Amino acid sequence: MVYFIGNVLPYITVAIFLGGLAWHLWRWTAPRIPHFVALSPFPKTWAGSVGFIVWQILVFWNILKFDRRLWVGAWPFHVAIGAILGGHVLGIYTLGTQFHMIFPYAITEALSESMSVILGKTFGIIFVAAGAYLLYRRFAYDRVAAVSAPSDYLHMFLLLAIGGLGVYMRFVPAASLHYEEARHFLAGLFLFKPEPLPDNPFFLLHFLLVQILMIIFPFSKLMHPLGMLWNRWVVNRPYEEPAMGLPGVQLVPPAGVMYEDSGRTIRVEHWPRFPVKGV
Amino acid sequence: MGHHGPTPEGFRRIPTWEVAKQPAERPKKPATPKTATKKTLHELGIVEVPDEHKVQAALERLHEQIKQRRSYMLAMESCVKCGLCQENCHTFLGTRDPDDSPVGRADLIRKVWKRYFTVQGRLFGKLVGAEDLTLETIQKWLAYFYHCTECRRCGHVCPFGIDTCEITMLGRQVLYWLGVVPALHADSCAAIHRLGNNMALTKSGAVDTLEFLSDEIEEERGFRVEFPVDKPDSDIVYVPSSADFMLNPDTLKGAALFFEYIGANWTITSRMIEAGNFGYLVDQYRTQRELVTRLLESAKQLGAKKIVWGECGHGWRAAKQYARTMADVNGIWHIPIVHIHDEIASYIVTNQLELDPSRITRPVTLHDPCNYARACGHVENMRIIIRKCVSEFREMYPNGERNFCCGGGSGVLFDDPEMYPMRIRFSQKKAEQIRETGVPDGPDGGILCAPCSICKAQFYPMVEEHELNVEVKGLLDLVGKALVFRGKETSGGKKW
Amino acid sequence: MPFIEVAGQQIEVDEDGFIQDPSKWTPEVAAFLAKGEGVDNLTDDHWKVVNYLKDYYEKHGIAPMIRKLCKDTGFTLKQIYELFPTGPAKGACKIAGLPKPTGCV
Numbered sequence: 055m056v057y058f059i060g061n062v063l064p065y066i067t068v069a070i071f072l073g074g075l076a077w078h079l080w081r082w083t084a085p086r087i088p089h090f091v092a093l094s095p096f097p098k099t100w101a102g103s104v105g106f107i108v109w110q111i112l113v114f115w116n117i118l119k120f121d122r123r124l125w126v127g128a129w130p131f132h133v134a135i136g137a138i139l140g141g142h143v144l145g146i147y148t149l150g151t152q153f154h155m156i157f158p159y160a161i162t163e164a165l166s167e168s169m170s171v172i173l174g175k176t177f178g179i180i181f182v183a184a185g186a187y188l189l190y191r192r193f194a195y196d197r198v199a200a201v202s203a204p205s206d207y208l209h210m211f212l213l214l215a216i217g218g219l220g221v222y223m224r225f226v227p228a229a230s231l232h233y234e235e236a237r238h239f240l241a242g243l244f245l246f247k248p249e250p251l252p253d254n255p256f257f258l259l260h261f262l263l264v265q266i267l268m269i270i271f272p273f274s275k276l277m278h279p280l281g282m283l284w285n286r287w288v289v290n291r292p293y294e295e296p297a298m299g300l301p302g303v304q305l306v307p308p309a310g311v312m313y314e315d316s317g318r319t320i321r322v323e324h325w326p327r328f329p330v331k332g333v
Numbered sequence: 334m335g336h337h338g339p340t341p342e343g344f345r346r347i348p349t350w351e352v353a354k355q356p357a358e359r360p361k362k363p364a365t366p367k368t369a370t371k372k373t374l375h376e377l378g379i380v381e382v383p384d385e386h387k388v389q390a391a392l393e394r395l396h397e398q399i400k401q402r403r404s405y406m407l408a409m410e411s412c413v414k415c416g417l418c419q420e421n422c423h424t425f426l427g428t429r430d431p432d433d434s435p436v437g438r439a440d441l442i443r444k445v446w447k448r449y450f451t452v453q454g455r456l457f458g459k460l461v462g463a464e465d466l467t468l469e470t471i472q473k474w475l476a477y478f479y480h481c482t483e484c485r486r487c488g489h490v491c492p493f494g495i496d497t498c499e500i501t502m503l504g505r506q507v508l509y510w511l512g513v514v515p516a517l518h519a520d521s522c523a524a525i526h527r528l529g530n531n532m533a534l535t536k537s538g539a540v541d542t543l544e545f546l547s548d549e550i551e552e553e554r555g556f557r558v559e560f561p562v563d564k565p566d567s568d569i570v571y572v573p574s575s576a577d578f579m580l581n582p583d584t585l586k587g588a589a590l591f592f593e594y595i596g597a598n599w600t601i602t603s604r605m606i607e608a609g610n611f612g613y614l615v616d617q618y619r620t621q622r623e624l625v626t627r628l629l630e631s632a633k634q635l636g637a638k639k640i641v642w643g644e645c646g647h648g649w650r651a652a653k654q655y656a657r658t659m660a661d662v663n664g665i666w667h668i669p670i671v672h673i674h675d676e677i678a679s680y681i682v683t684n685q686l687e688l689d690p691s692r693i694t695r696p697v698t699l700h701d702p703c704n705y706a707r708a709c710g711h712v713e714n715m716r717i718i719i720r721k722c723v724s725e726f727r728e729m730y731p732n733g734e735r736n737f738c739c740g741g742g743s744g745v746l747f748d749d750p751e752m753y754p755m756r757i758r759f760s761q762k763k764a765e766q767i768r769e770t771g772v773p774d775g776p777d778g779g780i781l782c783a784p785c786s787i788c789k790a791q792f793y794p795m796v797e798e799h800e801l802n803v804e805v806k807g808l809l810d811l812v813g814k815a816l817v818f819r820g821k822e823t824s825g826g827k828k829w
Numbered sequence: 830m831p832f833i834e835v836a837g838q839q840i841e842v843d844e845d846g847f848i849q850d851p852s853k854w855t856p857e858v859a860a861f862l863a864k865g866e867g868v869d870n871l872t873d874d875h876w877k878v879v880n881y882l883k884d885y886y887e888k889h890g891i892a893p894m895i896r897k898l899c900k901d902t903g904f905t906l907k908q909i910y911e912l913f914p915t916g917p918a919k920g921a922c923k924i925a926g927l928p929k930p931t932g933c934v
Binding site for chain 2: 843844845849888889890891892893894895896897900918919928929930931932933934
C-alpha cells in the first residue's frame with residue numbers, strides 16, 4: 055500500500071492532473087465568442103486589458119472593492135498558497151538555500167534555511183487560519199450556505215488537512231521531514247527511478263492528500279484561477295470604439311483632436327476617416 | 334403609461350435594510366410570469382414540447398448551446414460560490430431568495446450541467462452539487478430567469494468576471510425552444526416577425542405620430558422640424574427607441590432637434606423603425622438575427638454611412654455587440670453603429686452646441702441604464718451632456734458602473750398580479766437611491782433622467798408605487814429642451 | 830383560449846381579456862369588457878375615448894401615442910385615468926378592442 059501511494063499513484067495522479075487540465079482548457083477554448091467586449095472598464099489597448107487583469111489577480115480588486123469581509127480571508131489565503139507552493143519548489147530543490155542563492159553575499163546558507171523555516175511556518179499558519187475563516191464564512195452566512203454543495207465544504211476540509219499536516223510537521227520536530235529526505239524521494243519520482251517513501255506517517259498522509267487534491271483539481275471548482283483568465287478574456291478584451299463625427303452634417307467639430315472631459319477622451323474625426331478596425 | 338393593475342392587497346413595500354434581516358429562504362413557489370398562448374407560439378414557429386419529452390429536449394439544447402459559446406461554458410465551470418454577487422444583486426436585495434441571487438440562479442442550470450455533462454457530476458452526483466433535471470426545475474427556470482433583469486451587476490462585481498447574465502440568456506433561449514415563453518416576450522417577438530418591430534408599429538401609424546411630433550415642436554418652439562422616414566440617400570439612419578412612439582415623445586423630439594441643429598441628412602427607416610430587440614432577450618437565433626439583419630440591410634438600402642442609435646438600452650447592446658457577428662447579410666458592411674449620446678457628447682466637448690440650462694430648473698438625477706454603464710461604457714458621456722443641459726444635477730449613489738438596475742430590465746415588465754409586485758420589489762433599492770438624492774423633495778418635485786425605454790416603462794409605475802415625486806424623462810428630452818436655436822425659435826417652451 | 834359570452838355570441842379573448850379578433854368588437858362587447866376594468870357605466874366621455882382609439886386603430890393599425898390621444902380628445906392624462914382606472918393602454922385600449930401592447934411599455 056505504501057509502495058502504491060509512494061511509487062505508483064504519483065504517476066497516475068500526474069497523468070490525470072495534466073490530462074484533465076488539457077482536456078478542460080481545450081473544452082473552454084473551443085467554443086466561439088459571438089459578441090464583442092462585454093463589461094466595464096472597456097480597455098482600448100492590449101496594455102490596458104492585461105494591466106486590468108493583472109491588477110485583479112494581484113490584489114483581488116473586485117473582492118476588495120465590493121466585499122471587505124470576504125477579502126480579509128480570500129486574499130491572505132491565496133497569497134499563502136502562492137508562497138507555500140513557491141516555497142515547496144524552491145526549498146526542496148535548493149535544500150532551503152534559496153535565499154542564499156538569490157543574495158549570496160548577504161545571506162548565509164544557514165540563515166537562508168532558517169528563513170525558509172520561519173516563512174514556511176508563517177504562511178502555513180496564515181493559510182490554515184484564512185482557510186478556516188473562509189470555511190466558517192460558508193457555514194455562517196445563510197445566503198452562502200444556501201447555495202453551497204457538500205463538495206464546497208469538502209474541498210476546504212481537504213485543503214485544511216493538507217495545510218494542517220504541513221504546519222504540524224513544521225512545528226513538531228518528531229514529525230518533521232528534512233529537505234534532503236523529501237528531495238531524495240521526489241527526485242526519484244521525477245527521474246523515473248522511484249525511491250521508497252520516507253518513513254513518516256505524517257508525510258505519507260500529506261503526500262496522499264495532495265495527490266487526491268491533484269486528481270480532483272481539473273474536475274472541480276479548484277480550476278477557478280484558470281477560469282478567471284479565460285473569463286476575463288471574454289469580458290475584458292481590448293475593444294476600439296468607432297470614432298465620433300457624423301457624415302454629411304453642416305456643423306462639424308474640428309477633427310483629429312483629442313478632447314478630454316472628466317477623464318474620458320473623445321476622438322473626433324471627419325467622415326469618412328473612420329478606423330476600419332473596431333468599426 | 335402605467336397599464337398596470339392596482340398593487341395587490343397584502344403586498345407591502347419592504348425597504349432592503351429590513352429585508353436584509355430576514356433569513357435567506359426559498360419560497361414554496363416563486364412568482365412566475367404568464368406564458369404565451371399556443372397561437373402566439375405558432376406565429377413564432379414553435380410548439381410547446383410535451384411534458385414527457387421536455388427534460389430530454391432541454392438537455393439536448395443545453396448541451397448544444399453550452400459547447401457552442403465560450404461565455405456559457407466558462408460560467409458553468411469556474412464559479413467558486415463565494416457569494417460576492419448575492420448582495421450586489423437587486424433581486425436578492427429585494428427578496429432574500431437564494432435562487433434569486435446570481436449564483437443561485439446560475440446554479441439552476443449549473444447543477445444540471447454537472448449532472449449530465451461533467452465527469453465529477455456523473456460519478457458523485459449530489460456530493461458535488463449535481464442534480465437531475467426535472468419538470469419542476471424547468472418551471473423554476475421560467476420563474477427565475479425572468480426575475481433576472483440581465484443588468485450584469487453580478488458580472489461587474491464577480492472576481493472572475495463570470496457574466497451570469499449569459500446564463501440567463503442561455504436559460505431563456507432553451508426555454509424558448511421548449512415553447513415556454515412569457516406572454517410579453519412571445520408577443521413582442523411575434524410582432525417582430527409580423528411587422529419588424531417589438532411594438533407592432535405600422536409605417537402609417539409611425540408617420541402619423543411623427544407628424545404629430547412635428548406639430549408639437551412647431552407649437553412649442555415656433556419652427557418646424559421634419560422627421561424623414563425612408564428618405565433615400567440619407568447619410569445617417571437613426572433608430573429611435575421603441576416607446577418613443579408611444580410614451581416618450583420628448584425623447585424622439587430631442588433627437589430630431591439635435592439633427593436639425595447640426596444640419597444632418599438623416600432618416601428613420603421603416604424596416605427597423607425602433608431600437609428594441611426582444612429577440613436578444615429570449616431568442617437570439619432567429620429573432621435577434623432578424624432585426625440586426627434588417628438594420629444593416631435597410632441602412633445599406635438608404636445609402637447610410639453611419640447608423641445612430643437612440644435611447645434604448647438592451648437594443649443598443651444587441652446591435653453594438655452582435656450586429657456584425659450575427660447579421661445574415663452577404664459580406665461585411667462597414668457601416669459604423671454609434672450611440673447618439675456619444676455623438677452629442679463629442680459636440681459638447683468641442684463647444685459646438687448652445688445649450689441653455691436655465692430652461693430646466695427642477696433638480697435632476699440620472700439613472701445609469703445597465704446596458705450603457707456596464708456593457709457599453711457611456712457613463713462619462715451621459716454626464717458630459719446632462720451637466721450642460723440642466724441647472725441642478727445631483728448624482729445618485731452608487732452610480733456609473735456600480736449603479737443598480739431599475740428592476741424592469743430585459744423586458745421584466747410583466748403586469749400580472751404575480752409578477753408585478755416582484756417588479757416593484759426589485760426596484761426597492763433604486764427607490765432608496767432616488768430618495769437619498771433629495772430630488773423628489775423639491776416643491777415641484779424633480780426629474781428622474783432614465784435614458785432607456787425599459788427603464789422608463791419600469792419607472793412610470795414604480796415612482797408612483799414608491800411615492801417618489803419625480804417626472805421620468807430621457808436624456809435626449811433634456812438636450813432637445815436646452816438646445817438654443819438662435820434666429821429660429823420664438824420661445825424655449827415651457828420651463829421644466 | 831378563454832372565451833367571453835356577450836349577447837349570445839362567443840368571443841375569443843387572450844388571458845388578459847383582450848379580444849383576439851377586432852372585427853368581433855361591438856358596443857355590447859365594450860360594455861362587457863369595461864366592467865372588468867372597473868368602469869361600470871360607459872358615459873359619453875368614455876365613448877369619446879373608446880371611439881377615438883378604435884378609429885385610430887382602424888386607420889393606422891396601432892394605438893395612438895398617449896399624448897396625441899389626450900390632445901385629440903381634449904382630456905388630460907389625469908382625466909383619462911379617472912375615466913379608466915387601469916390606464917389608457919390597458920383599460921381604454923382593451924375596451925376599444927385593441928390588442929395588448931407589446932415591447933417596452
